[in-house]
Amino acid sequence: MTLPFTLLITPLAADAPDDGSWFAGTFTEVDASEPALRVSELSTQRGDGVFETLAVVNGHAQEVQPHLARLARSAEICDLPAPNLAQWSAAVSTAVQAIPDHGELAIKLVLSRGVENGPSPTAWLHASAARDFGPVRQSGVRVVTLDRGYDRGVAERAPWLLLGAKTLSYAVNMAALREAHRRGADDTIFVSSDGYVMEGPTSSVIIRHGDMFSTPAPSGAILHGTTQTSLFEYLERHGHAVSYRDISVEELRNADAAWLVSSVRLAVAITELDGAQVPVDAPLTQLFTEYLLSPRD
Incomplete structure (x- = not known):
């Protein structure tokens, strides 16, 4: 798999049962060079959403749970649906496993209010090579x-x-x-x-x-x-x-x-x-x- 790497996430309710069956169908890999969001998406129109950026170093995603806890806190402050943290953690793991070891990477997690007047939030993960901060x-x-x-x-x-x-x-x-x-x-x-x-x-x-x-x-x-x-x-x-x-x-x-x-x-x-x-x-x-x-x- 080459970079950048993008997953669209179908958000699950925060209290969805973690019985091993929820994973299937909740992530969709998309071509990062192709359009994937609607023009009515409120993240692009109004910045109405929250995000986290975490590092991946030599194939290890750094401090995933603290980042997800902060994502949940941001969602609460913004009156967004509470993210299912097990699902988001699995999305991070899916991305890390799909990407060859590229040294230092950045993974951005986004939870938006979604399409205007739409039924549900929009969510995605985007992984890319980190800038050279050496x-x-x-x-x-x-x-x-x-x-x-x-x-x-x-x-x-x-x-x-x-x-x-x-x-x-x-x-x-x-x-x-x-x-x-x-x-x-x-x-x-x-x-x-x-x-x-x-x-x-x-x-x-x-x-x-x-x-x-x-x-x-x-x-x-x-x-x-x-x-x-x-x-x-x-x-x-x-x-x-x-x-x-x-x-x-x-x-x-x-x-x-x-x-x-x-x-x-x-x-x-x-x-x-x-x-x-x-x-x-x-x-x-x-x-x-x-x-x-x-x-x-």
């Missing part, structure tokens, strides 16, 4: 901070903003990356209007002060990071202290080291913040990369 893992990224335009408490006051869900509505995130490029940087970190670190458009933020590693406190305004969570578990196993807390922009500027972490790019060191040099912990960054490339469930 150079950026070595060289790091230059980052600018951008005001997200709201304070830390907005998610609780306005849950309809869907800030804790990984939705298909990524126009703002992509606009932020373009703005970073206009400013001569590679990436950005969103900050709240009251001066606290949030997240990157496609990444979580980790900072180090001494032996303490911190990330912004979980809230409805921040997407919980699967890779960040895995790294914190790794750090704790190796005797390091970790903390989930509010982090001011000033603390970010004064960190002993800082990283952006995500499922496919993995951990990249921040080398410059708003034009000022940031200390880089190269040995630890290399350890992070080696760990994140190892098989993780």
